[in-house]
Amino acid sequence: MIKWITDNTGLFLIASLTLGLAPFLPEPHLWGKLRWILGGAKGMQLMDYFDLVMHGFPWLLLILSIGLKITYKNKLD
Numbered sequence: 001m002i003k004w005i006t007d008n009t010g011l012f013l014i015a016s017l018t019l020g021l022a023p024f025l026p027e028p029h030l031w032g033k034l035r036w037i038l039g040g041a042k043g044m045q046l047m048d049y050f051d052l053v054m055h056g057f058p059w060l061l062l063i064l065s066i067g068l069k070i071t072y073k074n075k076l077d
Contacts, residue, residue, distance in 0.1 A: 002068055009065040015058035022055075030055040 021028040033052040036044060 002072060005061070005065050006069045006072070009062070009069065012058055012062040012065050016062045020055055020058040030059070 020030055023029055030052070033048065033055065036048070037052070
């Protein structure tokens with residue numbers, strides 16, 4: 001499982017930059033949701049939280065992949 005995650009860092013990067021930031025205008029969707037939560041999340045509904053998870057998941061995979069590559073640098077070969 002660790003090997004699969006570390007082997008697909010490029011895929012996670014592309015997914016983060018496209019799906020994770022879409023739509024791009026007027027601001028990235030993920031950024032807007034995070035600002036909304038940091039502002040108190042007033043008016044957020046279940047669909048908004050689901051949307052946050054869907055746009056944030058590629059970023060979590062990318063961070064996990066990079067972290068595992070750093071942690072297990074010599075053990076993955």
